[in-house]
Structures are given as structure tokens and as C-alpha cells.
Amino acid sequence: VSDSAVGELVALSLRVAAVATVASLPPALATGYLLARHRFRGRPLVQAIVALPMVMPPVAVGLLLLFLLGSNGPLGFFWRATGIEVVFSWWAAAIAAAVVGFPLLARASEQAFADVDPRYEQVARSLGMSRLETFRRVTLPLARRGVVYGALLAFTRGLGEFGATAVVAGILPGRTETLALGIWSRLQFGDDRSALWLCAASFTLALLSLLAAESWLARKEET
Amino acid sequence: VARTRPALFSLLLGVGLFPLHAEEIRVGVAASLREAVSEIAQDFESQYPDHSIRLAFGASNTLAAQATAGAPLDVLLIAHPDLEQQIRQELGVQASETFAHNRLVILTRSAEIEIEAPEQLLHPAIRRIAIPETTVPVGRYAREWLEARGIAREVAARAVRTEHARATLVAVEQGHADAAIVYASDARLAHRAHLAYRIPSAEQPRIRYQAVVPGRAPPSDGVRQWLETLLGVQGRERLEAFGFVSPPGGLP
Numbered sequence: 001v002s003d004s005a006v007g008e009l010v011a012l013s014l015r016v017a018a019v020a021t022v023a024s025l026p027p028a029l030a031t032g033y034l035l036a037r038h039r040f041r042g043r044p045l046v047q048a049i050v051a052l053p054m055v056m057p058p059v060a061v062g063l064l065l066l067f068l069l070g071s072n073g074p075l076g077f078f079w080r081a082t083g084i085e086v087v088f089s090w091w092a093a094a095i096a097a098a099v100v101g102f103p104l105l106a107r108a109s110e111q112a113f114a115d116v117d118p119r120y121e122q123v124a125r126s127l128g129m130s131r132l133e134t135f136r137r138v139t140l141p142l143a144r145r146g147v148v149y150g151a152l153l154a155f156t157r158g159l160g161e162f163g164a165t166a167v168v169a170g171i172l173p174g175r176t177e178t179l180a181l182g183i184w185s186r187l188q189f190g191d192d193r194s195a196l197w198l199c200a201a202s203f204t205l206a207l208l209s210l211l212a213a214e215s216w217l218a219r220k221e222e223t
Numbered sequence: 224v225a226r227t228r229p230a231l232f233s234l235l236l237g238v239g240l241f242p243l244h245a246e247e248i249r250v251g252v253a254a255s256l257r258e259a260v261s262e263i264a265q266d267f268e269s270q271y272p273d274h275s276i277r278l279a280f281g282a283s284n285t286l287a288a289q290a291t292a293g294a295p296l297d298v299l300l301i302a303h304p305d306l307e308q309q310i311r312q313e314l315g316v317q318a319s320e321t322f323a324h325n326r327l328v329i330l331t332r333s334a335e336i337e338i339e340a341p342e343q344l345l346h347p348a349i350r351r352i353a354i355p356e357t358t359v360p361v362g363r364y365a366r367e368w369l370e371a372r373g374i375a376r377e378v379a380a381r382a383v384r385t386e387h388a389r390a391t392l393v394a395v396e397q398g399h400a401d402a403a404i405v406y407a408s409d410a411r412l413a414h415r416a417h418l419a420y421r422i423p424s425a426e427q428p429r430i431r432y433q434a435v436v437p438g439r440a441p442p443s444d445g446v447r448q449w450l451e452t453l454l455g456v457q458g459r460e461r462l463e464a465f466g467f468v469s470p471p472g473g474l475p
Binding site: 063066067070071072073076079085087088166167170171172173175185187188189190 | 249251254257258277278279280281285288289291292293294295296313314387389390392393396412414
């Protein structure tokens with residue numbers, strides 16, 4: 001019932017954004033690689049679908065997630081059978097952040113993989129490396145600049161996620177109330193002063209992660 | 224096999240006894256009830272130390288949609304009777320009680336803007352009027368009243384639509400609007416805005432807050448105790464302290 005301190009909100013936001021980014025790495029890398037290396041029919045459609053969560057209203061994304069993760073939705077039998085309650089937990093906030101951050105990561109990786117000369121991969125393959133090994137030891141290291149940049153962008157996007165999170169994770173102080181939700185509910189509450197403190201915290205976090213992303217890009221350009 | 228039986232038995236007994244008493248009661252709370260219900264929850268937790276209350280805040284319609292989709296909510300404290308019908312159809316309803324009423328009032332940005340009759344909302348000094356969208360209950364109640372007074376169209380022309388009961392208060396407090404139609408309970412929380420006009424009782428829309436227990440299984444002990452606290456003397460006093468009106472008729 002008690003009001004969460006700023007530190008708690010910051011810690012929860014960081015946890016949500018970090019879990020979201022790590023969890024979306026494998027599918028985003030796979031999607032990025034597929035789009036960068038293969039020309040197939042329906043590729044523009046896949047590209048459009050990947051970008052969709054970035055351009056759809058976040059509330060609509062939240063509503064779709066609520067429908068999918070809710071125990072009365074089409075997957076409800078699964079949630080009821082396993083006893084897992086995703087909706088209104090911090091996992092729901094992490095899933096929302098992962099879904100909206102996914103396009104940033106997938107598109108950045110696609111770009112990064114496209115910039116890797118396929119001849120390096122062909123050489124590695126001719127030396128007997130498996131596909132996976134080639135990806136892990138040749139393609140990924142060469143593309144890591146763009147991949148890490150994309151991951152940091154997705155992380156930052158996850159930190160600020162509001163619309164989808166409010167719907168699927170709810171505003172439960174001490175459980176799902178992230179920085180963005182905390183600012184909103186304090187504004188509603190008329191508590192402008194704490195809202196401003198939380199704004200300052202979220203400003204600092206966002207600035208730090210963007211600075212990290214930019215300096216990472218600059219550092220790697222030298223080598 | 225025989226040796227494990229007593230262990231298993233005591234394990235089952237232990238598991239069976241413990242959670243019967245400790246319960247987490249998950250309550251969805253309409254934003255306008257936030258402060259009052261937070262205090263009632265603290266009262267409840269000190270009275271029943273074994274139970275805990277987990278509050279989820281939001282607009283009434285969002286909470287209803289979340290419950291319908293299967294969000295874990297044992298009790299909903301919501302602001303519009305239509306929503307109760309929706310929940311009844313989708314999930315079933317085990318209990319439904321009116322626990323508070325509210326009233327509409329008009330706030331102005333400063334005490335210099337006086338309102339003695341509804342028509343004065345159309346005075347040139349009032350350029351912007353904050354009114355919640357009609358998708359939220361308070362917006363519907365406000366429109367109902369404005370229509371009954373025959374000034375709905377004129378007011379709509381200068382309306383600033385807010386998404387929420389509480390956002391309406393913020394709009395007039397921050398000077399983004401010259402006047403606002405809000406709940407009496409929200410007006411209590413105003414620091415800068417001025418209570419300019421109390422809508423007479425005869426014209427007040429019937430605004431009621433409903434405690435709804437969704438589902439097909441009978442409510443647990445914890446949920447029943449929570450409803451007793453909410454509807455009892457303690458709950459009543461807290462709600463009245465925040466500007467709500469208790470339902471007529473004695474205590475349950």
C-alpha cells in the first residue's frame with residue numbers, strides 16, 4: 001500500500017528494460033539476419049510487421065498483449081493450466097517493453113548484418129565452420145557495433161514505456177509501477193513535486209543510456 | 224512407503240492450514256478513489272495483519288477491460304453502473320454493493336471568477352472549460368447535467384477535454400483552463416483552484432461507486448472482510464473525509 005521511493009521505481013524500471021532487451025536479443029538477431037541475408041517473397045511484409053510495434057499506438061499494443069496474456073483470452077487455457085499469472089506482474093511490463101523495443105533492435109541488427117561483407121562468411125564456411133559457428137565467430141563480431149547500438153536504443157525505449165505497460169501490467173505501486181507509470185500517477189494525484197523528481201530521474205537514466213550508445217558508436221569508429 | 228505417509232500428511236496439513244489465513248486481496252481502484260481507498264487499505268491491513276491488499280489504479284473502464292481479459296482482480300471499485308453490466312456478462316458477479324456517492328461541482332482558476340448560476344459558465348471571462356471526455360464516467364455525468372441545463376453545445380465549443388477526473392482538476396489548478404467540472408471529492412484536493420459553484424441537489428446526476436466482486440466462485444473470507452471494512456464505519460468515515468457521500472440506510 002505504501003508509496004514507493006524513487007530508488008525502487010528506478011530499480012524496477014532498470015530491471016524491466018534490461019530483461020526486455022536481453023530477452024528480445026535472440027529473436028531480433030535472427031530476424032535481422034534473415035532480412036539482411038535473404039531475398040524472399042514477402043520480405044517487405046516481414047519488414048513492415050517487424051516495424052509495426054514502433055508505429056502502432058502503444059495502448060493498442062497493450063490491449064493486444066492483454067488479450068493474449070489474459071486468462072480469458074485465446075491462450076487462456078495455457079495460463080490457467082500452468083497457473084502462471086503474467087498480467088499485472090512485472091513480467092507483463094517486461095514483455096510490453098520487449099515488444100515495443102524489438103523493432104529498434106531488429107532493424108539496427110539488420111542494418112549491421114547487411115554491412116558485413118558476405119565473403120567473410122563464405123571463407124569461414126569453406127574452412128569448415130558450421131552456419132551457427134560462422135554467425136557466432138564471424139558475422140556477429142563484425143556487426144556488434146550496430147547490434148549493441150540497437151540494444152541500447154531498445155533498452156532506452158523500454159525505460160520510457162508507458163502506454164502498453166499501463167494496460168497489460170496495470171498501475172500497481174510497488175509491483176509494476178515503473179518510472180513512467182509513477183510520473184503519470186503522481187501527476188494524476190496532483191503531487192507535482194514528486195512527479196518532477198521522477199522526471200529528473202528518468203531524464204538522467206535516458207541521457208546516460210543514450211550517451212552510452214553514442215560513445216560506443218564513436219569509440220568503435222576509431223578501430 | 225509407509226514411512227513417508229506421516230510426513231506427507233503433515234505437509235498437506237501445513238499447506239492446507241497456512242494459506243487459509245494469509246490472503247492477498249487484489250483490488251482495482253478507480254483513480255478518483257485513490258487516496259480514500261489507500262487509507263482504508265491501511266486500516267484493513269492493521270486490523271487483519273495476515274491479509275494484504277494489493278491496489279491497482281486506473282480509469283474505471285480500463286479496470287473493467289483488464290478484469291474482463293483475465294487480469295487478477297478480486298474486487299473492483301468502479302464509478303459507472305454500465306461497467307458492472309459488462310462485467311456481469313463476461314465474468315459473472317458474486318457481489319455488488321454501492322459504497323459511496325459523489326457530487327459535481329464547478330471550480331475556477333481563481334476566486335476572481337465567480338459563478339452563481341450555470342449560465343455564467345458562458346461568461347466571456349471563461350474562455351476554456353476543462354471537462355473530462357465522455358468515455359469516462361465523470362464526463363458522461365457532466366454532459367448529462369449540461370444537457371439538462373441546455374448549455375451543452377455552448378460549453379462544448381470552449382471545452383478542453385481531459386482524459387480523467389483527476390486530470391480535469393490538474394488542468395484548472397495549473398491554469399490551463401479557467402473553469403472545470405469535477406467531482407466534489409476531487410475539489411477537496413485543490414490547492415489553488417476555487418470552489419465556485421455547487422450544483423444543487425435536485426440537479427445532481429446519480430453518481431454511485433460500486434464494489435463489484437467478479438467471478439463464478441463465491442468470494443473468499445478475505446474478500447468478504449475487505450467488503451465489510453469498506454462498507455463499515457471505518458470505510459464510511461474515510462470516504463466522507465475525502466468528500467464522498469455515504470449511501471443512505473444504516474450500516475450493513
